Amino acid sequence: MGLELWRHNWLYKFIKIIGHICFSLFYNLKIEGQENIPAQGPAIILPKHQFWTDIPLVGLSIPKPLNYIAKKELFVYPIVRHFLMALGGIPLDRMKPIKSLNSFRYIEKLLQAKEFIVLFPEGTYYPHIMGQGKHGLIQRLLYWQKKISFIPLGLKYAKNGWPRKVAIKIGEPIYASADTESKEFTKIIIREIARLSGIQES
Structure with missing residues (x-):
């Protein structure tokens, strides 16, 4: 039996x-690096998180x-829950992961x-600066x-202009080895996201 997608x-x-x-109507998107997206997964897209608009803009920039x-x-x-899940949303309790076992099982199946x-490895919004990555979920992945x-x-x-310009840069895939440690791997990812975003790490 195949995977039943939410x-x-x-x-x-x-x-x-x-x-x-x-x-x-509101944004002038410049997308670079779509050739770095593999033909098939499994793949984890790890974007910079600055505003709520990051979410749809990532969807528009990835042809998958x-x-x-x-x-x-x-x-x-x-109603919101069903709508978001129908769009691919996966709810996760970051404070009490044990309550998200169903979501973790679904992620593994995906x-x-x-x-x-x-x-979003920063876990929340960090406009114009780079937040520290949350390595817990990456460790599980x-x-x-x-x-x-x-x-x-x-x-x-x-910062100015209309429509507002947004540069989206998709980096080359990063792969883990058998002995990769999650905290150090997360730091590598965060550094690369910061470089692609043209901002400094906090």
């Missing part, structure tokens, strides 16, 4: 088309259907099915599978 691909594609039309790991607080209301997953492509992604918003 994401509804027809809805994902429809919202992506609408998003492209709407965001083109994506799954997004997100904080459980976004999924409190049933990796086995060679899907693409978005994880490394435990599950060593052949994952970890793809750093930088976002740089222009």
Whole structure:
């Protein structure tokens, strides 16, 4: 039996088309590095997190259907929960991971099915500076599978202008070895995201 996706691909594609039309009115996107995206997963997209707009902009820049790991607080209301999950959202309790066992099992199945997953390694917004990476989930990802492509992604918003310019730079995949330590690996990822975003680490 194949994987039963929470994401509804027809809805994902429809919202992506609408998003492209709407965001083109407010943003002038310059996307570099799409050739660094592997033909198939498993892959983890690791973007810089500055504003809520990062989420749809990442979706517009990656020509693959994506799954997004997100904080459980976004999924409190049933209607919102079902909508976000239909768009690929995966609720995760960062403070009490034991309550997210169903999501962890689903993430593992997504990796086995060679899907693409978005994880914001800073865990929250850090406008114009680089936050420290949260290595806990990356540690679990490394435990599950060593052949994952970890793809750093930088976002740089222009401070002025209309439509507002956004530079999106997709870095080359980073791979872990059998003896990779999660904290050091997370630091490598954060440094690369900072470089691609043109900002300093905090």
